[in-house]
Amino acid sequence: MGTFQIEGGHALKGEIQPQGAKNEALQILCAVLLTSEKVVINNIPDILDVNKLIHLLKQLGVKVEKLKKGSYAFQANDLDLDYMKGEKFKEEGSGLRGSIMIVGPMLGRFGHGYIPRPGGDKIGRRRLDTHFEGFIKLGADFRYNKEERFYGVEAPKDGLKGTYMLLEEASVTGTANIVMAAVLAKGKTTIYNAACEPYLQQLCKMLNSMGAKITGVGSNLLEIEGVASLGGCTHTILPDMIEIGSWIGLAAMTKSEITIKNVGWEHLGLIPTTFRKLGINLEKRGEDIYIPAHENGYEVQSFIDGSIMSISDAPWPGFTPDLLSIMLVVATQAKGDVLIHQKMFESRLFFVDKLIDMGAKIILCDPHRATVIGHNFESQLKATTMVSPDIRAGISLLIAALSAKGTSIIHNIEQIDRGYENIEERLQAIGAKIKRVA
């Protein structure tokens, strides 16, 4: 179990470059399985989950060549299809959530695929029904091994057939999986209530550049005209909007002047607006976000009718659930009160007990809702020892520790390493006193 030691209470200053988006990378990497031709991907983040997925692709027989930092060439022209049925795939695949998106392209291209027991954050129930219902609609036969929680899908002899489907949930990985199967199905597939995060827009853009015929990209109604095969392409991953949001929160809470470089404003959706609701001042400077030092703190806005501010998640283009833990920690020092409502996940707010230990005023109303009574910097959080339960709680605790008085310890930082590249060095470069001690 890795550990960070953090000496808090220091303002940071400087520029930070966001890494490539984790959740986009996980989809894009799986899409290389759809063609026997070479695919070049740029801006791949060097993080635990992505490296585990690249390892899985290699085990499957994909040729992987590093071109330079963040750029790789992949070629899936000689795959070991039996690997997917073996023990190793079950074991290694269950180390991350992203491995569940191997099945869609394999089903589309080879007619069968398997899903290991999915990993990723333990943040509540994370059903896969949408994925399977989509595959079944395309004509696949679904098998589930209950003891081993191992799932398999098989296309009929004459291949998958395009159809109309209305998804029960706008599942992010579910939509990606179904799209990757449908691009090689016969005929037209219509997916309504499709997820439409920038991750998916990027996936569809990449697939179209490989020869797929997808329209409706960016909306919740995708139309896919199946093609017989796909070719190679070059794709560049967008900056990670969740990392960008994390750095905005970090800047505000530590009263730091930070510029986040090349953020890709047009893909940030409601993220800047939602931070502004907490009173955080951020400026668009070209493609950068400039956050001035909030010497006088930040004041929560109220709704037009004067009622208490609430921040909740919703499927895109709503506010992403992956930034709610960060909003919550930032709210602990705001002037004013905020209700944080995590609608999607049922176990993502439990980390607030650590913040309460540090002196934050939070009432956990139920597993989905927490009311935060802001300190307005009149009382600093106190350092403590904590364990990171999931990736976004982990980064939130790290932000809390950097703002707190004294030296904090955070254990289980592998959770943070899942999604944040080389975090201690990048934070040290802007003045943070953070050390990896185990």
Ligand SMILES: CC(=O)N[C@H]1[C@@H](OP(=O)(O)OP(=O)(O)OC[C@H]2O[C@@H](n3ccc(=O)[nH]c3=O)[C@H](O)[C@@H]2O)O[C@H](CO)[C@@H](O)[C@@H]1O
């Ligand atoms: C690897 C990856 O890309 N992971 C992301 C992906 O996970 P993932 O694709 O696993 O998440 P899903 O979109 O399937 O669903 C997330 C949760 O939200 C619920 N749900 C989903 C859609 C909906 O319309 N209503 C609803 O309540 C689901 O029941 C589930 O509990 O999307 C999540 C939701 O943005 C993010 O937190 C994860 O970071």
Ligand SMILES: C=C(OP(=O)(O)O)C(=O)O
């Ligand atoms: C929940 C997340 O990741 P994963 O789906 O990989 O567990 C996240 O990135 O916030």
